[in-house]
Amino acid sequence: MSSLDQDQRLHPCCRDKITVSSDSLDARELAKQPLQGLKLASHAVLEKAQQRGRLKCSKCGGSRMFFCYTCCSLVGVSVQEIPLIKLPVKIDIIKHPNETDGKSTAIHAKLLAPSDVTIYTYPCIPEYDKDKVVLVFPSPRAVSVQNMMQHLHNATDSRSYDRTYEPCLKRLKREEVQEATHTAENPESGTPDETEGSESKVYPLQRVVFIDSTWNQTNKISTDERLQDLVQVELKMRKTCFWRHQKGKPESYLATIEAIYYFLKDFHEHCLAQEYNGEYDNLLFFYSYLHSVVNKAKSSAGKC
Numbered sequence: 001m002s003s004l005d006q007d008q009r010l011h012p013c014c015r016d017k018i019t020v021s022s023d024s025l026d027a028r029e030l031a032k033q034p035l036q037g038l039k040l041a042s043h044a045v046l047e048k049a050q051q052r053g054r055l056k057c058s059k060c061g062g063s064r065m066f067f068c069y070t071c072c073s074l075v076g077v078s079v080q081e082i083p084l085i086k087l088p089v090k091i092d093i094i095k096h097p098n099e100t101d102g103k104s105t106a107i108h109a110k111l112l113a114p115s116d117v118t119i120y121t122y123p124c125i126p127e128y129d130k131d132k133v134v135l136v137f138p139s140p141r142a143v144s145v146q147n148m149m150q151h152l153h154n155a156t157d158s159r160s161y162d163r164t165y166e167p168c169l170k171r172l173k174r175e176e177v178q179e180a181t182h183t184a185e186n187p188e189s190g191t192p193d194e195t196e197g198s199e200s201k202v203y204p205l206q207r208v209v210f211i212d213s214t215w216n217q218t219n220k221i222s223t224d225e226r227l228q229d230l231v232q233v234e235l236k237m238r239k240t241c242f243w244r245h246q247k248g249k250p251e252s253y254l255a256t257i258e259a260i261y262y263f264l265k266d267f268h269e270h271c272l273a274q275e276y277n278g279e280y281d282n283l284l285f286f287y288s289y290l291h292s293v294v295n296k297a298k299s300s301a302g303k304c
Helices: 001-006 024-034 043-053 106-112 145-185 190-204 218-222 256-271 281-300
Strands: 067-070 074-075 089-095 115-119 135-137 207-212 230-231
Touching: 024 218, 043 281, 067 145, 089 106, 106 115, 115 135, 135 190, 145 230, 207 218, 207 256, 256 281
Parallel strands: 089 115, 089 207, 135 207, 135 230
Antiparallel strands: 067 074
């Protein structure tokens, strides 16, 4: 368990109140710093860029700090100075056209994992292989990350049965002879379909879809017929640290970069069955720094 998970358990808005003890002050201090303890690259480059101030984006001319959220490019920081992350699955982000670019954290994922993250603006949605893609979105039919793979297997097996059962009956006698001859000549080999099927059952997930919008705008995208048949996954028992918390929404409604981070962390532990050692912490490289900047500004203004 990372320090981020531990700290969130001490969040002052959790249902379980912190027991008053000699450690209660320390607990409150931890709650104010929920992103401490992550394995992050040095923020020195961002500190220097902040001291220089805003610069013009070379593409659009907009005044930006660290990166241009319009052009999806770095500003005042080079690609060699930030961490680049390789993800175990591809990430697609479907962005609502009315989502304010400057308020979205989706850009963080694209800059830090450029080869594995693609951002689409709704109504542009690619055609998905429903057996290998999931949608991360809370809904009554959503499953946990722990149960996601089994649901993918079940859905794949069900669709395969529906597609192949009747044709198999008709081809059975002819193929029995051909396959028996092939097996006799190559006893250790399998058909391409068998090999591919074996691999897909071990690792069927290839792409994960996230929706980037305010929570009041998500319904239009989440109910789009092109996403309806995807297995939906919910990240339960997580609390947002986003400084732009939406009024009236529960703390379990995460910022996009938080949702991506938590999904990959759970996927690493529960689906890949590997101990998590901070492999994706740098997805929060920009987010954690901006979080600290905002908190310092609030403290200076007496709002914390």
